[in-house]
Amino acid sequence: xxxxxxxxxxxxxxxxxxxxxxxxxxxxxxxxxxxxxxxxxxxxxxxxxxxxxxxxxxxxxxxxxxxxxxxxxxxxxxxxxxxxxxxxxxxxxxxxxxxxxxxxxxxxxxxxxxxxxxxxxxxxxxxxxxxxxxxxxxxxxxxxxxxxxxxxxxxxxxxxxxxxxxxxxxxxxxxxxxxxxxxxxxxxxxxxxxxxxxxxxxxxxxxxxxxxxxxxxxxxxxxxxxxxxxxxxxxxxxxxxxxxxxxxxxxxxxxxxxxxxxxxxxxxxxxxx
Amino acid sequence: xxxxxxxxxxxxxxxxxxxxxxxxxxxxxxxxxxxxxxxxxxxxxxxxxxxxxxxxxxxxxxxxxxxxxxxxxxxxxxxxxxxxxxxxxxxxxxxxxxxxxxxxxxxxxxxxxxxxxxxxxxxxxxxxxxxxxxxxxxxxxxxxxxxxxxxxxxxxxxxxxxxxxxxxxxxxxxxxxxxxxxxxxxxxxxxxxxxxxxxxxxxxxxxxxxxxxxxxxxxxxxxxxxxxxxxxxxxxxxxxxxxxxxxxxxxxxxxxxxxxxxxxxxxxxxxxxxxxxxxxxxxxxxxxxxxxxxxxxxxxxxxxxxxxxxxxxxxxxxxxxxxxxxxxxxxxxxxxxxxxxxxxxxxxxxxxxxxxxxxxxxxxxxxxxxxxxxxxxxxxxxxxxxxxxxxxxxxxxxxxxxxxxxxxxxxxxxxxxxxxxxxxxxxxxxxxxxxxxxxxxxxxxxxxxxxxxxxxxxxxxxxxxxxxxxxxxxxxxxxxxxxxxxxxxxxxxxxxxxxxxxxxxxxxxxxxxxxxxxxxxxxxxxxxxxxxxxxxxxxxxxxxxxxxxxxxxxxxxxxxxxxxxxxxxxxxxxxxxxxxxxxxxxxxxxxxxxxxxxxxxxxxxxxxxxxxxxxxxxxxxxxxxxxxxxxxxxxxxxxxxxxxxxxxxxxxxxxxx
Numbered sequence: 001x002x003x004x005x006x007x008x009x010x011x012x013x014x015x016x017x018x019x020x021x022x023x024x025x026x027x028x029x030x031x032x033x034x035x036x037x038x039x040x041x042x043x044x045x046x047x048x049x050x051x052x053x054x055x056x057x058x059x060x061x062x063x064x065x066x067x068x069x070x071x072x073x074x075x076x077x078x079x080x081x082x083x084x085x086x087x088x089x090x091x092x093x094x095x096x097x098x099x100x101x102x103x104x105x106x107x108x109x110x111x112x113x114x115x116x117x118x119x120x121x122x123x124x125x126x127x128x129x130x131x132x133x134x135x136x137x138x139x140x141x142x143x144x145x146x147x148x149x150x151x152x153x154x155x156x157x158x159x160x161x162x163x164x165x166x167x168x169x170x171x172x173x174x175x176x177x178x179x180x181x182x183x184x185x186x187x188x189x190x191x192x193x194x195x196x197x198x199x200x201x202x203x204x205x206x207x208x209x210x211x212x213x214x215x216x217x218x219x220x221x222x223x224x225x226x227x228x229x230x231x232x233x234x235x236x237x238x239x240x241x242x243x244x245x246x247x248x249x250x251x252x253x254x255x256x257x258x259x260x261x262x263x264x265x266x267x268x269x270x271x272x273x
Numbered sequence: 274x275x276x277x278x279x280x281x282x283x284x285x286x287x288x289x290x291x292x293x294x295x296x297x298x299x300x301x302x303x304x305x306x307x308x309x310x311x312x313x314x315x316x317x318x319x320x321x322x323x324x325x326x327x328x329x330x331x332x333x334x335x336x337x338x339x340x341x342x343x344x345x346x347x348x349x350x351x352x353x354x355x356x357x358x359x360x361x362x363x364x365x366x367x368x369x370x371x372x373x374x375x376x377x378x379x380x381x382x383x384x385x386x387x388x389x390x391x392x393x394x395x396x397x398x399x400x401x402x403x404x405x406x407x408x409x410x411x412x413x414x415x416x417x418x419x420x421x422x423x424x425x426x427x428x429x430x431x432x433x434x435x436x437x438x439x440x441x442x443x444x445x446x447x448x449x450x451x452x453x454x455x456x457x458x459x460x461x462x463x464x465x466x467x468x469x470x471x472x473x474x475x476x477x478x479x480x481x482x483x484x485x486x487x488x489x490x491x492x493x494x495x496x497x498x499x500x501x502x503x504x505x506x507x508x509x510x511x512x513x514x515x516x517x518x519x520x521x522x523x524x525x526x527x528x529x530x531x532x533x534x535x536x537x538x539x540x541x542x543x544x545x546x547x548x549x550x551x552x553x554x555x556x557x558x559x560x561x562x563x564x565x566x567x568x569x570x571x572x573x574x575x576x577x578x579x580x581x582x583x584x585x586x587x588x589x590x591x592x593x594x595x596x597x598x599x600x601x602x603x604x605x606x607x608x609x610x611x612x613x614x615x616x617x618x619x620x621x622x623x624x625x626x627x628x629x630x631x632x633x634x635x636x637x638x639x640x641x642x643x644x645x646x647x648x649x650x651x652x653x654x655x656x657x658x659x660x661x662x663x664x665x666x667x668x669x670x671x672x673x674x675x676x677x678x679x680x681x682x683x684x685x686x687x688x689x690x691x692x693x694x695x696x697x698x699x700x701x702x703x704x705x706x707x708x709x710x711x712x713x714x715x716x717x718x719x720x721x722x723x724x725x726x727x728x729x730x731x732x733x734x735x736x737x738x739x740x741x742x743x744x745x746x747x748x749x750x751x752x753x754x755x756x757x758x759x760x761x762x763x764x765x766x767x768x769x770x771x772x773x774x775x776x777x778x779x780x781x782x783x784x785x786x787x788x789x790x791x792x793x794x795x796x797x798x799x800x801x802x803x804x805x806x807x808x809x810x811x812x813x814x815x816x817x818x819x820x821x822x823x824x825x826x827x828x829x830x831x832x833x834x835x836x837x838x839x840x841x842x843x844x845x846x847x848x849x850x851x852x853x854x855x856x857x858x859x860x861x862x863x864x865x866x867x868x869x870x871x872x873x874x875x876x877x878x879x880x881x882x883x884x885x886x887x888x889x890x891x892x893x894x895x896x897x898x899x900x901x902x903x904x905x906x907x908x909x910x911x912x913x914x915x916x917x918x919x920x921x922x923x924x925x926x927x928x929x930x
Contacts, residue, residue, distance in 0.1 A: 155309055160536050161538030
């Protein structure tokens, strides 16, 4: 990436990427004696699609959990919007504008799609319990406003036809889309996607890729995603971090990463002579 | 020209009707569309403003009188406005099927030489860009949904809102021009050009004048006493003449409200929310609704199922008679009223047909059981017979004279005669002007006196004077021994089974009939689920031995029923196979209105056809398929060929001689 400056860079397809919004500095995470992440540093820039890839057990999901505040690294610093982030609970991280989806879908199965997506707006609802119960004044106004945002998301992700369907009745591919909808409803500044294409067929993957690109394009949302499918990652992302055994072994544009010998070795294995 | 102004109050163009509606009942709803989960509404006065600003914007963009404007998208108020705005500036709207592949669009766009296209979204823009090279006349594209289009080159690409804004800004400059153009419109001006779906050969551009559309709308509205209080749901393709007549012709003539669904998938929910009073659907829609009801009843509790069975049996017995106003005993009426409370009312409401006053089906024959099911519920479902060239209406069934095997009496103002060869000819005020850039076809179809050949073979029922259609005249053939071969009749009998989606019967010039069958994935899939039959794909399910057994039983039942028909008893299906893929418009096997292209199917599956006649038990085949985005692929399968039992026809010889 030749033209990378502190202010940003321009991608191949002509999108303007801004400055750094989140920076990981020398992150290490251990569970007892197991080292999940070892001394990893990388940054995420405003408006880019940033991928974290790596073979099974490389520490990708742990990395995402560190960003979302679910795990607290023993060493290292997380800088968010120019400030050092103190250790936080996941809900506090969410309040800062970071939304996520999960590898194993975590929706409320018995609730409708609409209600599930509405939960993504919880951060914006300020009315008290009593006001919500009688649904008057502020509570009513808030619900109407939030519903309007949710409906835009439903329209965007083309799930109008399942608006009132309980999530448990949906096929896997649609559940994934509902999860994305819930994360989007929060109008996040950074969207974390944990294996958004896992278990999907080719057509569903194409749809999902389209939605991810459109989200980035329409709302300017910064996206950090973990993905297994190399083809998808290379097509979608602007920059890629490659992890293996908890270490970072590559970082750069898809092309740079593809030609990186360490990455090739990690994926294809090396002959020990 | 007979005094049109008297017949229609000086309303001799669609824009003139718009002006009338906006002045007379400006605050009544004209359009609704569900967006963001809420029904958005536009009154006639607001509609007039929207159309005016768009028309001004079009003038500003350089639209001249006589230009063609292609309109590509699903049913949305914006597209209906686009059609009327195009007419207002003296241009001719040409709606296209939005699911057409790029090349199909290219043919039509090139044929009419459209300078402008108003399209829905990125998908349609991409298709047009793909074929732009060949379209020298196409200058500007206007899109409604901006999503994903931000980075496109906007020299020739404009947002719909933006065109309207420019129109409003240039109001003072162009309003006089717009008024002048609008006043020039007469009964003879072209109202719309619609392309036929083309069961054989390339589509033809049918030019319809204001006279055609307005006369057809007027007389048909009077026939069914339509008022300005009707509600319709616009969900059928905009490129199809029926939608143009219902959602523009009759809607503007009567001044009723057109409701547009949120998306194609939500149609059923939206139908229920709107509860239309005037409803049109091809038989296929009624079939799939009935299939869904039956599937859900199979899954219902025992008591509900029992209640449903009892009352549906009763409805079948007396429902149609009550609807037609024939005498029915007091006890039966009481029982029917009970049924209405427990079953018919809630069921009609679930189907979204609770308020339907007039319902029509056309395009294909509808199965008598399906037809009777809806009528027995008290839904006034009728049949009509029509085509693009007639501005829809040729015959209609009057209230109280409805039968499943006829298509009714000539529509008001329509004359019909049957030629010596049995082909149906008609002449009416709705008869099209000509095929665009195709004088030969025009001359072939329409003679100097204005009689139009329908291409359908039919006859008038002696009992009641209703028209009966047998088949497409060119599909009616002769078998090897010279007896009549009418495939449609047999196919319809097959298709009336919920498990069979489509059937193609062969036999022209042969000594026995055979058939290709498509299973209905919804019905068969549900059956498989209930019987613990696992399957991974359509292909696997279609080839399952037990599915084949079921289909064989259906075929044999049809064979038995054919025996009773002296004219067609020899058209029994001797051998059949279940196709490994659904016949699809994307592969050219069907038209966009889902009619089978017989010749193409015959050519494409030549190997299968040969196998049907050479006695083989199974056949391996490889078929090219086209995906929705235009890419091609192959699927291969080994298909079983089954022999179906036929009933020997003893008296046939005697009857034939």
